[in-house]
Amino acid sequence: MGFFDKIRQGLEKTRRQIGSAFAEFTGGNEAFYEELEESLILADAGIETAGEAVEHLQEAVRAKRLIGADEVRQALADILAEMLSVGDFTLKLETRPSVVLVVGVNGVGKTTTIGKLAARFTGEGKKVLLAAGDTFRAAAAEQLTIWAERAGAEIVKHGEGADPGAVVFDALAAAKARHTDIAIIDTAGRLHNKQNLMNELAKIRRIVSRELPEADIETLLVIDATTGQNGLIQA
Structure with a gap:
């Protein structure tokens, strides 16, 4: 079928x-x-x-x-x-670097989405850096590394179980030093009702705002197409 x-x-x-x-x-x-x-x-x-x-x-x-x-x-x-119907939507990524923060629950395709975004941006001639902020899922950084290699993007990663905030901090420092156009941050899957994980996400967002106060920052919520009304709750 x-x-x-x-x-x-x-x-x-x-x-x-x-x-x-x-x-x-x-x-x-x-x-x-x-x-x-x-x-x-x-x-x-x-x-x-x-x-x-x-x-x-x-x-x-x-x-x-x-x-x-x-x-x-x-x-x-x-x-x-x-x-x-949905109107035309374009990510506002004009600063250098700009940041795309990708969030969502487990298993909806965040890492794959990041790979596709990276490929698109590098195809447009932009310099892209990926931040492996999902330090909880086994082999998440390895999977993101494969996508980075396919897309011709750079990647910053730490070991499994590392502090995601530290990964993001180092990635943003690298993005500034290497004159990266777009930094894309992967995050661990989390449900909106898990307060400790949501607090961690808020921490990552604060780090981005602190380290790149003038940067364009876009947050993308990846949702399964069959989610229905629960998608509004996640958002």
């Missing part, structure tokens, strides 16, 4: 739930809108988003005088597509 086939299969239940609501559509039937909102919430759209989508749909039905279930279904699809 291909990647998109798996996604299609995973969304089948949601499609059935929302589709069943349209069987109840009869013009201004309030029960239809209530069932549709409930279906969207069950699909993990979120209470606020579901309510907003249904409100926009009611307005569209009145304004365009939609009477057929297919017309209303298409109107909902257009509304959701507009709500989910």
